[in-house]
């Protein structure tokens with residue numbers, strides 16, 4: 001595949017952490033840090049809990065940092081208690097959402113089809129999406145990593161293609177091996193590269209070589225300031241989805257600064 005420059009993209013997934021005060025200050029600290037940062041460009045998106053979307057969007061206003069939701073409903077509107085729609089997310093000043101995070105797939109039993117419906121609905125309403133895929137430790141041990149990742153990709157993208165078009169601009173794929181999330185175990189740069197190259201070749205077959213060259217592929221799972229540069233140097237790793245280390249502005253900014261490798 002022809003090498004080309006993709007602007008890395010780093011997401012901070014705060015999960016169910018922060019309160020109204022700490023969310024605002026963390027978003028403000030990241031925004032200030034990025035506004036002052038030198039070096040090659042990196043896109044940055046913060047994913048606070050849903051109640052803090054609006055205050056976080058206000059805190060980053062005027063900076064290059066964007067805001068996203070950690071999940072999005074597959075429904076447009078109506079009697080869906082507790083759900084948050086794509087239009088609500090946009091109305092709160094957020095441009096992005098995560099779909100298919102492993103804590104929802106495995107922790108909350110979200111099916112690949114439902115992930116696909118969410119992707120289609122959100123893309124259709126102008127949100128940009130981070131689609132998470134990744135294998136369990138047992139699936140890796142059984143040599144099924146590529147099959148699992150391919151099935152998750154296909155289920156989600158089939159639904160999206162039926163509704164609205166995914167593009168390299170409105171879609172990011174995050175490869176997050178489940179065994180590396182919140183465990184301190186990280187895929188090595190070679191392990192991450194292998195799966196990222198597989199995902200890119202799968203997208204080339206599905207769409208086109210040009211699509212595959214332009215789409216950004218994030219790595220996620222225990223990314224820290226100390227391992228980010230090695231992972232970021234892998235040719236098909238175009239940034240990170242960061243959980244625990246995104247809750248400290250300094251650590252998160254150091255990871256962003258290391259995204260080019």
Ligand code: PGA
Pocket residue numbers: 013176180181182183184220221222223241242243244245
């Ligand atoms: P972690 O989480 O960085 O805490 O491992 C990553 C994620 O869940 O996106």
